[in-house]
Amino acid sequence: MDVVSSESDLVATWQVPMSDKMHKIEFEHGTTTGKRILRVDEKEILRHEWMFKLVGREMFELNGVRCAISIDAVGIFAYEYSLTVGGKAFEKFREQQKKSLQVWHVRMGEREIRVCLEKDTMDVWVNGSKVNTTGEFADEGTKTHFELATGSSAYILSESSGNRHIGMVHRLFVNDSLVKPSELADEGGENEKPK
Incomplete structure (x- = not known):
């Protein structure tokens, strides 16, 4: 749970x-002033200091x-605050991403x-950058070869279950060496509501 200062309106x-x-999205809402602040990865992308309408919608883009x-x-x-991503409710989007992304964390020194x-x-x-890959057919499936930032060689073996x-x-x-996959929840924790 994030620590929120008493002066913050983080909701x-x-x-x-x-x-x-x-990506970490934080939203502040001043329920007396209508103030709205939106941060993505701790960078402020939207600020309205004073708004008469306390309800509504704030639009923004994340990776297009x-x-x-x-x-x-x-x-x-x-x-109540809800997030939609690509036209889908956040929970539905998160489930879709769990099915379409496979993530690993590799410790190199x-x-x-x-x-x-x-x-x-x-x-x-x-590490956030799309890399060049080379495909190779193998007896056990398809190998997708690429290099890590450290210059180490890596490949992803894709095979039928x-x-x-x-x-x-x-x-x-x-x-x-085989690397154990990470769960998406392991990366950033669950979604939180500040106290």
Whole structure:
């Protein structure tokens, strides 16, 4: 849970999984002044100091995807905040991302490297940057070769699980060692409501 100063009007935070990284969205709402502040990855992207209308919607983009935070009244001076990403409710978008992204965290000495595979396109992202890959057919499946920022060789082995409900299985090998996949929830924690 984030620590919120008594002067802050922080009402909601969301951890939004994308190919390049897990983005943190914070929203402040002054319920007496109508003030609205929106931060993405701790960078302020929107500020309204004084608004007469306390409910409404704030639109913004995240990696070219349209997003909206809706402010709805649920009682006298009580509000509900919801996020939509790409036209989908946040929870539905998050579930979709869990199915379409595979993420690994690789420890290389003191550095942690994030590797993300977009299963639909087979694009590979390393520490937020899309990298060049080379495909190779192998007896056990398809190998997608690429280099990590450290110069280490890596490949993702994609093979059939043998179960049509599971589909393809993707495993990352760095310097020929298998790397355990990460859960999206492991990256940024669950979504939080400040106290």
